[in-house]
Amino acid sequence: MSHDEWDERDDEARLRAERIAAETVERSLAPYRGLVPEEMLAQLREAIEDELVNNPCSAALLRQLTARPAPASSGEVPIEGAPPYGRDRDRHGGAAGGGWEGA
Template identity: 80%
Template sequence: MSHEDEEIDEERLRTARVVAETVERSLAPYRGLVPEEMLAQLREAIEDELVKNPYSVALLRQLMARPAPESSGEVPREGAPLDGRDPGRTGGAAGGGREGA
């Protein structure tokens, strides 16, 4: 990845909703306790860590690629047969095609 691509990716992450929500949740306990200037410094430090640290960047990319579902329940695994049966399997009922099964 070129330096220019990294800058574009960093800007995209900085504007991501998940980053904004994480920063706001992190700052919430300090509101009203510390001066606004300190909150601004904390905001910048937290955001920088989120968008520059390779580990947090990898997690953010995963979150952005597969957003949280609207409701809970079973999610079919990609490539699993719709009826839950694998024609290549014989015998028991395992392999129903649901993650976490």
């Protein structure tokens, strides 16, 4: 995969992360709209965004959600850069991490 393709994938992942974060913030603020002043909504928005990005647990979950899009169908797909049958194993060796993952 070329450097440009990686950059494009990273950009897509970043955009998905931003979209998911924005949707999460909007869902979180929805019950408070019309009940609290706009300044408080702005403070709540900032606090939620900060928590999503800086809390290790929520940041890890966000990364998992944006790591790659869901596959169109189930099956096995090759893992980029992995040896085809795992490290030091032939195809019948039964080693985990044999270069394929479920989709």
